[in-house]
Amino acid sequence: MTTNIGNISDQPLTSGQPVLDIERLKVTFATDSGDVYAVKDVSLEVKAGEVLAIVGESGSGKTVTAKTILGLLPETAISSGAVLINGNNVISVSASKLRKIRGRDVAMVFQEPSTALNPVFTVGWQIAEGIRAHASDGHRISAKEAKKRATEALRKVGIPDPETRVNYYPHQLSGGQKQRVVIAAALALNPGLIVADEPTTALDVTVQAEILQLLRDLRDKYGTSIVLITHNMGVVADLADRVVVMYQGDVVEEATARVLFAEPKQDYTKKLLAAVPHLGRNSASEGATERLHQTGKILVEAKNLTIEYPGRLGKPGFKAVDNVSFTVSENEVFGLVGESGSGKSTIGRAIAGLNRATGGSLKVLGYEMLGFKEHTFKPLRKDIGFVFQDPAASFNPHLTIGECVAEPLLIHTHPSPAQARLRVAQLLES
The missing domain is CATH 3.40.50.300 (P-loop containing nucleotide triphosphate hydrolases)
Incomplete structure (x- = not known):
């Protein structure tokens, strides 16, 4: 998707109390080889009705920041600072309070739908599960009503024949359709804040445009705030009001989308924008x-x-x-x-x-x-x-990354262990 700066929003940012306020966030992962600093002293805020894009290359800390917003970090992570959603600090609230915040106040669109969806339940059941879990106190939602709402959520995101596909299992859907199901699950409860981690990665361009329009409608009609985690600068240009650029866990630049695309200040930002694909560049004549x-x-x-x-x-x-x-x-x-x-x-x-x-x-x-x-x-x-298509679903979770890469070498060429280790290192480096 090529960048079109003519579509960049130039409207003034919404004023008022921020829906999300991150203050001096630090996230460290404890590993056998020492601590890994994934996020270093990040501060940002998102106002009602604002779309904030967090961009950067893989490993820059975007997804870790996104998961911190919903309290989804693993036990090996140590976080400090504050992540405030409607005044509640996600880092320090109780588990029961955090469960109420998720889905109702903030929902997440995960990057890899194949791992986000449970293969043993229908997609309709999985959407309905969130609807029923977050029903108002004293008001139970019947299975029939929850399924009806799940069907409507699938219809919103463009799933064809949602009355039939609400009964499908994830393996019966294409990669793009599974991504739409994940988006439907996030939208089902109409949360005030949506964290979208690469929401259009697996979608074709026509459906990508529909999903971006859907997110835009949520912002315009309901004042929904959106944190968009992406490396697709075309999506940023099309949807974002403001952009935060991250590199190796740090925020290196922050500006409105129009200013960032027109006058980037940092060398890393300029490098990101220069990497946006252009039709015909580097292709055969x-x-x-x-x-x-x-x-x-x-x-x-x-x-x-x-x-x-x-x-x-x-x-x-x-x-x-x-x-x-x-x-x-x-x-x-x-x-x-x-x-x-x-x-x-x-x-x-x-x-x-x-x-x-x-x-x-x-x-x-x-x-x-x-x-x-x-x-x-x-x-x-x-x-x-x-x-x-889905790297997380194609790796064997019982093997290390090195063992996964070495497996075809061992099957087809039968190298010695030393030769296999050397080749794997070369491939990972390249």
Whole structure:
């Protein structure tokens, strides 16, 4: 999403008592190798109806700051300072008081929906759980009424056929749809403050625009305050009133969105803005792409590719990919784009042998994937790398990061332990 400073809000910031006031916040994590200072002396405030964006690269302390607002830090974290929400200090309040604050006064849209949603409950049940847990004292909400509200919350965020999908489990939804469910859960109780941690990461551009419009409507119609945690400067330009830039746990710059984009003061801020993607920059020219097609070796070739998931309990099958043809040449960057549920990930997984083609032809490195056998395809797996959509869901929680990276090396190349450690270190450094 490219930056459009013409959309940046230039309205005066809302005055009055701040909804969120963070004063000299410090967060330290205790580890076996010593203390890690994730947040160092951060102070900021958010007024009613204001959208504050906290930006910075991965590891800058954005998400730790966001989780502190809801008291979601792990036991290894030591925090000091004050995080005041409507006058209540989240750091020092009792557990019962904190439970009442969450959902009612402040809600969070988590970064990775696959880990935020419980796989054994329907998405409607999970949204309704928060609605029923925060019902007013002495007023119980029936399961039927809670489900009705959950359905309306799904409708708000653009889930198609919400009356049916309210009964779906997370694995039945695409990554973008799961992200919308997480947003629906946060909006269900109409909190005064929403903390959105990368709320549009897994969404296609059309749904991203709808979600940003939804957040904008919440601000304009209900005076909802929003803390937006992101590294997408296009989203910041489109939605934020004010911007806080963080680097290595510190606030390095703070300004209104218009001033920050027009006249950044700090070198780090200038570096962030310079990294915003621009169409055509660093990409192959049209002529070079044509030459690749003419002279490059074809690595992937799809002809009338069809992928259909079988129906269950008498229901017809679902055709996720219908009659698709394309080629990918050697040294080519091939873009496959479309809305959530359009079949992009299904095709990608089929190329890697993680989904099965049911019609047409799909050749990968010269191997026909229609009706492929795992024992004959396995030798080719070492030549195919796959970057999954949800990193937290793709890692084995029982293994260290080093063991996760080393696993394919050990399976396919059988290096010595010393060689494996050296290669893993090189990969992590790169």
